[in-house]
Amino acid sequence: MEKTKIGVFGLGYVGLPLALEFAKVFPTIGYDISQQRVSEINSGVDRTLEVDSEVLQSISSDSGFKAACNSDDLRECNIYIVTVPTPIDKSNRPDLTPLISASKIIGGILSRGDIVIYESTVYPGATEEDCVPILEAVSGLTFNQDFFCGYSPERINPGDKIHTITKIKKVTSGSTPATADRVDGLYKKNYHSWHS
Numbered sequence: 001m002e003k004t005k006i007g008v009f010g011l012g013y014v015g016l017p018l019a020l021e022f023a024k025v026f027p028t029i030g031y032d033i034s035q036q037r038v039s040e041i042n043s044g045v046d047r048t049l050e051v052d053s054e055v056l057q058s059i060s061s062d063s064g065f066k067a068a069c070n071s072d073d074l075r076e077c078n079i080y081i082v083t084v085p086t087p088i089d090k091s092n093r094p095d096l097t098p099l100i101s102a103s104k105i106i107g108g109i110l111s112r113g114d115i116v117i118y119e120s121t122v123y124p125g126a127t128e129e130d131c132v133p134i135l136e137a138v139s140g141l142t143f144n145q146d147f148f149c150g151y152s153p154e155r156i157n158p159g160d161k162i163h164t165i166t167k168i169k170k171v172t173s174g175s176t177p178a179t180a181d182r183v184d185g186l187y188k189k190n191y192h193s194w195h196s
Helices: 015-023 035-042 053-063 097-107 126-139 177-190
Strands: 006-009 028-031 066-068 079-082 115-118 148-151
Touching (some): 015 079, 148 177
16 A cells, blocks of 8 residues: 555644644645745644644654645645635535635645545535535546545534544544545544544
8 A cells, every 4th residue: 555645735723733643643744825824833833722832843843744835745645634614604604615725726636546535514415516526627537436535524623622633533434435444544543532
């Protein structure tokens, strides 16, 4: 099996802690569209206060984790995890703009055999109906033949220091049985308390 290298898209209160946990086991790069956010993280500063500066600096230096705002830096990844926000509009409808943008970026660097895992909060069917067609169109690859998708809905409450990312039960699945097993295995390597 090809060596796992993870790219986490969106370095907010969910993405950054998740990326740092994966970086303890796998080579991991975090992607964010904000150059300021990337610079702060690479300097050991998390303005969301989800990650302590000492922890951020320690993991970054020990594992080689880095943040980037150039998608080409993630081209060698084979697992992409999307943790971008999904805000609601004035009519309380989900705004999928960040999710669509992330899917376009990933589609531009997607390779055969890659897995895209969506953690962003979306309504049922959004991944297959809204995201997968974009991944296929931009990459020229075929879903469940050339690339696969996984799911692991985020379950983090911002600022909650008790139910942190390593202490919550995690739900995972995949677009094929083999993908579901691979996604579950990835998360279990990091978080023994997570369940699929």
